[in-house]
Amino acid sequence: MPAAPIYLDANATTCPLPDTISALALAMADGPLNPSSAHARGARARELGMVARDEVADLVGCAVPEAIVFTSGGTEANNMALAAHAWDERLTLVVSAVEHASVLRPAEAAARRGVDLRVLPVDAGGLVDPAALNDAVSTARDNLIVSIQWANSETGVLQPLPALLAGIKGKRDAFLHSDAVQAVGKVPVDIQASGVDALSLSGHKVHGPAGIGALVTVDTGDAPLRPMLFGGEQQRGLRPGSEPIPLMVGLGAAMRGRLLRFDEDVAHLRRLRDLFETGLKDALPEVSINASTAPRLPNTANVRFPDVDGGALVAQLDDLGIQCSQGSACSSGKPQPSHVLLAMGLSEREAYASVRFAFSVMNTDDEVCRAVEIVAMTAGGLRGRTPW
Structure with missing residues (x-):
């Protein structure tokens, strides 16, 4: 199963x-x-x-x-x-x-x-x-x-x-x-x-x-x-x-x-996010975390995968049981680059290559470790297969 x-x-x-x-x-x-x-x-x-x-x-x-x-x-x-x-x-x-x-x-x-x-x-x-x-x-x-x-x-x-x-x-x-x-x-x-x-x-x-x-x-x-x-x-x-x-x-x-449960829940969220970001960067050294130098929510990782179509990555991850998003709007069925990432100075290509992962208190360490493995494998397979 x-x-x-x-x-x-x-x-x-x-x-x-x-x-x-x-x-x-x-x-x-x-x-x-x-x-x-x-x-x-x-x-x-x-x-x-x-x-x-x-x-x-x-x-x-x-x-x-x-x-x-x-x-x-x-x-x-x-x-x-x-x-x-x-x-x-x-x-x-x-x-x-x-x-x-x-x-x-x-x-x-x-x-x-x-x-x-x-x-x-x-x-x-x-x-x-x-x-x-x-x-x-x-x-x-x-x-x-x-x-x-x-x-x-x-x-x-x-x-x-x-x-x-x-x-x-x-x-x-x-x-x-x-x-x-x-x-x-x-x-x-x-x-x-x-x-x-x-x-x-x-x-x-x-x-x-x-x-x-x-x-x-x-x-x-x-x-x-x-x-x-x-x-x-x-x-x-x-x-x-x-x-x-x-x-x-x-x-x-x-x-x-x-x-x-505030302190306990926030600590749990931060541990999950840090475990995910560390594991993903170990597996794919080329990835970067958008806004990593700024103060951030404890549960949010916006990851940029160079030379990867973020929309294709989200779709393939969904097929593999990992549910995440790009966080970008959609107009008339045509994907648009994130206005947030563009405002931060990212190019359209970099924005399209970014995916958001957001954790809740219902997630577990085991889920995060499994997600890291699947995300790294899938992103590695998509690298270079971009529409631009």
């Missing part, structure tokens, strides 16, 4: 852990749960929702759980953050060149409507240029939104947010946001200490249920958030509609579990 597939695409999504599945199932079996109802079942729903908010708040250092707005995921949370001001010619929006599409596409749409969009370059390690940020802030229009990711989904690069954002509010009023979808649960995340006003997170990236995420703000005060939907007063009117209590409970359980 063939060996079970080895899933190394945890930055795309993860499988809920047993505790998460149990919490979600129990909430679904608990009966009708609508927090807007005035009767006892509504009170039960509100109680479960409050607990879930507390559990999310604990993991991200939010002192005011009521400042958490539950969304359908990170994409909605990012879009809500960027809609903090009406799109008009008084707004400057600052983002980095390596943001997720759920930040870049709304930013581009805003620019088409007259917003002053500034896209910050990054260096060869994927880190935002502080001088470019300072210049963008000093020449911004009346309203200012800055959105810089906490961690990159493709390379794992961690931006030094407190250092980058220090002093912005001392210079002028600004709304500071970070896409923390990849960071939450993998590195310490403390919204109070980070310098941001709001951060986005997603449940299915950290072994929670799909279809649930959150926009977390520092408090419920002056954050200039605007609803994108209308029709109710739920969640302070920012995200109307009946709250998905079972999904919130599942997300809370995932956050609570990661907080309780």
Whole structure:
């Protein structure tokens, strides 16, 4: 019998852990749960929702759980953050060149409507240029939104947010946001200490249920958030509609579990990544790790295989039971080079030759050793057989 597939695409999504599945199932079996109802079942729903908010708040250092707005995921949370001001010619929006599409596409749409969009370059390690940020802030229009990711989904690069954002509010009023979808649960995340006003997170990236995420703000005060939907007063009117209590409970359980095992889980992830990178470089000395000189998530390895078609490698590995990705977008069925790697200065050929491997706490040392052997063998066989 063939060996079970080895899933190394945890930055795309993860499988809920047993505790998460149990919490979600129990909430679904608990009966009708609508927090807007005035009767006892509504009170039960509100109680479960409050607990879930507390559990999310604990993991991200939010002192005011009521400042958490539950969304359908990170994409909605990012879009809500960027809609903090009406799109008009008084707004400057600052983002980095390596943001997720759920930040870049709304930013581009805003620019088409007259917003002053500034896209910050990054260096060869994927880190935002502080001088470019300072210049963008000093020449911004009346309203200012800055959105810089906490961690990159493709390379794992961690931006030094407190250092980058220090002093912005001392210079002028600004709304500071970070896409923390990849960071939450993998590195310490403390919204109070980070310098941001709001951060986005997603449940299915950290072994929670799909279809649930959150926009977390520092408090419920002056954050200039605007609803994108209308029709109710739920969640302070920012995200109307009946709250998905079972999904919130599942997300809370995932956050609570990661907080309780945080140091152990992070150490496990780092050991797996380091074991993989070391083993692969021993087997294939010519490979390189993109952004290896920058601070990175403990679970992410973006590997460049010289003279190898990364798309072909991903496909062959899938046939052999290794599930990974290139982390690049696809347009009309035509593969595109990663915008993240291009922004870091890689050529299109180098970007096409790169593959992302992302580990979860469900992976084992034995799986990693087996993956190294299969990846090295497959990449060696593909070397030189490129379409360019």
